[in-house]
Amino acid sequence: MFKIDLHVHSTLGGDSHIRPDQVVECARKAGLDAVCVTEHHSYDLSQPFDEISKSTGFPILRGMEYRAHEGHLLIYGVSASKGDFMPGLPMQTVLKWVNDQGGVAIPAHPYQRGILGSALGDKVFELKGLEALETINASATFEENSLSIKAAQKLGLTGIAGSDAHGAHALGRAWTCFPSPITDAKALAIALREGNYSIAAKDGLYD
Numbered sequence: 197m198f199k200i201d202l203h204v205h206s207t208l209g210g211d212s213h214i215r216p217d218q219v220v221e222c223a224r225k226a227g228l229d230a231v232c233v234t235e236h237h238s239y240d241l242s243q244p245f246d247e248i249s250k251s252t253g254f255p256i257l258r259g260m261e262y263r264a265h266e267g268h269l270l271i272y273g274v275s276a277s278k279g280d281f282m283p284g285l286p287m288q289t290v291l292k293w294v295n296d297q298g299g300v301a302i303p304a305h306p307y308q309r310g311i312l313g314s315a316l317g318d319k320v321f322e323l324k325g326l327e328a329l330e331t332i333n334a335s336a337t338f339e340e341n342s343l344s345i346k347a348a349q350k351l352g353l354t355g356i357a358g359s360d361a362h363g364a365h366a367l368g369r370a371w372t373c374f375p376s377p378i379t380d381a382k383a384l385a386i387a388l389r390e391g392n393y394s395i396a397a398k399d400g401l402y403d
Contacts, residue, residue, distance in 0.1 A: 198377045201226070201358050202270065204234060230256065230377075231368075232358075238260060257381050268304040269291065273385025281293065305360065328354045331355025332370045335362070370398070
């Protein structure tokens with residue numbers, strides 16, 4: 197299985213303590229095969245990871261985390277930036293835009309409380325065109341993840357997992373397993389749409 201942490205932040209985004217040059221070492225120590233860096237509101241911020249990936253031979257994919265009016269979306273397979281849409285738009289608007297571009301938009305930590313603009317909650321049931329939910333977020337609580345898992349089951353959706361790491365110790369605490377290697381963002385979007393993957397977390401905390 198090919199293990200990817202689909203939700204990682206670095207110092208390039210301004211709210212993480214993980215330096216870009218630490219990511220590969222941390223990921224390898226965690227037993228990962230790849231990571232996806234999802235800086236807030238900008239695909240362009242993570243551009244330096246292309247060279248890091250090339251020089252180390254370790255797959256580092258790039259996505260972004262977008263703050264919609266109702267909560268956060270993880271966006272994969274689309275080179276979106278602030279020029280495409282500013283923060284705070286309705287989630288359905290952004291979801292449709294991403295789908296139309298051939299990407300995948302997945303609500304992040306939909307039931308996590310205490311973070312501005314992150315608690316989508318039961319509004320998730322009003323969204324159309326979803327491929328999956330983030331059902332295991334290693335920075336959320338067991339209760340919050342359990343609510344996300346139940347929502348995905350009710351919607352008939354698969355769930356993805358990621359650490360939402362903002363510190364080196366957290367990287368790789370949760371991951372999504374694919375049956376074959378994924379080495380670029382477009383392939384990741386296709387794999388997410390196909391839904392042939394499983395999720396896991398360290399110590400079985402979120403099983």
